[in-house]
Amino acid sequence: MNIYTNCSLLHYNTFGIQVRADMLVEYESVGELKQALALYHERMGEKPLLHIGGGSNLLFLCDFKGMVLHSLVEGYKVVGEEGDDVLVRVGAGMTFDDFVSESLWRGWYGLENLSGIPGQVGASAVQNVGAYGTEVGSLIEKVEGVSLSDGSQHSWKGAECGYAYRQSIFKQELAGQYAITYVTYRLHRTFRPQLEYGGVRQAMAEAGFSEDTLTAMKLRQVILFIRRQKLPDPAIQGNAGSFFMNPVISQEEFNIIRSNYPDVPSYAAPGGVKVPAGWLIEKTGWKGRSLGPAAVYDKQALVLVNKGGATGADVKRLADTIIADVKQKFGITLSTEVNYI
Numbered sequence: 001m002n003i004y005t006n007c008s009l010l011h012y013n014t015f016g017i018q019v020r021a022d023m024l025v026e027y028e029s030v031g032e033l034k035q036a037l038a039l040y041h042e043r044m045g046e047k048p049l050l051h052i053g054g055g056s057n058l059l060f061l062c063d064f065k066g067m068v069l070h071s072l073v074e075g076y077k078v079v080g081e082e083g084d085d086v087l088v089r090v091g092a093g094m095t096f097d098d099f100v101s102e103s104l105w106r107g108w109y110g111l112e113n114l115s116g117i118p119g120q121v122g123a124s125a126v127q128n129v130g131a132y133g134t135e136v137g138s139l140i141e142k143v144e145g146v147s148l149s150d151g152s153q154h155s156w157k158g159a160e161c162g163y164a165y166r167q168s169i170f171k172q173e174l175a176g177q178y179a180i181t182y183v184t185y186r187l188h189r190t191f192r193p194q195l196e197y198g199g200v201r202q203a204m205a206e207a208g209f210s211e212d213t214l215t216a217m218k219l220r221q222v223i224l225f226i227r228r229q230k231l232p233d234p235a236i237q238g239n240a241g242s243f244f245m246n247p248v249i250s251q252e253e254f255n256i257i258r259s260n261y262p263d264v265p266s267y268a269a270p271g272g273v274k275v276p277a278g279w280l281i282e283k284t285g286w287k288g289r290s291l292g293p294a295a296v297y298d299k300q301a302l303v304l305v306n307k308g309g310a311t312g313a314d315v316k317r318l319a320d321t322i323i324a325d326v327k328q329k330f331g332i333t334l335s336t337e338v339n340y341i
């Protein structure tokens with residue numbers, strides 16, 4: 001277990017925001033996590049407790065006056081085989097994309113379209129990460145966690161986790177209550193490529209890959225290539241990926257927008273019509289523009305970036321301004337995907 005006091009979180013958030021935590025504890029096992037919780041209850045009184053992963057979906061607005069937990073529980077193990085399916089239990093502290101890569105090498109398929117998403121395995125189950133037509137919730141068999149209040153161990157079947165677009169019970173009714181320790185994924189031995197989404201087929205053709213000879217590793221390369229074109233590398237320019245969620249609006253609201261903007265893109269979604277937030281932001285003229293040291297990425301309006309030295313408040317000011325402008329122009333209130341801390 002590593003314990004740091006008055007610790008900089010600069011390298012624990014991909015926005016590159018310079019803030020400090022009173023205490024940061026990294027643990028390598030469930031036993032160490034329980035020790036860390038005992039330390040928290042003994043030393044920290046009423047101060048807040050926060051579990052982070054790779055910090056790739058967080059925006060720190062100020063120093064964190066409490067304890068931050070970070071999992072170093074790594075490794076994976078096959079825990080079951082059912083027909084074509086393989087059940088693999090993975091430590092929540094493993095880098096998600098390392099596991100995606102490992103799984104494909106081993107011939108366990110399903111996660112290939114999620115290649116290149118930053119962060120840890122534990123957070124994948126909290127966030128229900130998704131990309132290019134796949135959401136991880138559809139591949140989660142079981143989530144294991146430890147209660148932050150009393151250290152008791154719990155588990156949830158995938159179907160109990162309330163997975164929806166970037167949502168789960170761990171972001172809703174159980175938010176902040178559990179440390180996720182292990183995630184069991186249900187993967188498949190048969191490779192069934194999903195190519196229908198977001199320019200995948202076009203990028204495949206450009207790479208000279210045909211559908212007949214496509215392998216999961218080739219598909220991973222295509223996805224990584226598309227992502228590199230669209231998204232800034234946090235190691236070069238601080239960001240947290242998509243800052244806003246794509247709003248789902250009613251058919252009536254959509255019809256009004258379409259009457260003014262016949263080119264508005266849309267997708268059918270449960271409860272209405274999903275409109276890309278990036279398109280809405282682009283129409284307000286924010287794409288590529290800055291507000292102080294925070295800016296809207298010039299290749300993808302859904303992404304906000306730290307141009308250097310931005311505080312969380314600078315980024316939030318930009319986000320609030322965009323939300324107000326989109327509301328004024330389209331009557332739609334954007335919600336943030338990024339978690340404000």
Ligand SMILES: Cc1cc2nc3c(=O)[nH]c(=O)nc-3n(C[C@H](O)[C@H](O)[C@H](O)COP(=O)(O)OP(=O)(O)OC[C@H]3O[C@@H](n4cnc5c(N)ncnc54)[C@H](O)[C@@H]3O)c2cc1C
Pocket residue numbers: 014050051052053054055056057058071092117118119120121122123124126127128129130131178179180181231232233234239240241242339
């Ligand atoms: C360049 C870039 C591209 C991205 N692309 C995508 C994308 O395509 N699709 C997508 O869905 N997301 C994307 N994201 C967002 C981000 O990668 C995901 O949300 C990811 O799951 C966050 O993982 P993390 O480990 O960094 O979690 P953090 O940002 O550290 O935490 C996210 C949330 O999970 C909680 N949490 C983390 N670990 C645990 C744990 N072990 N136990 C309990 N709670 C925990 C935190 O408290 C917080 O609420 C992108 C981000 C970046 C920077």
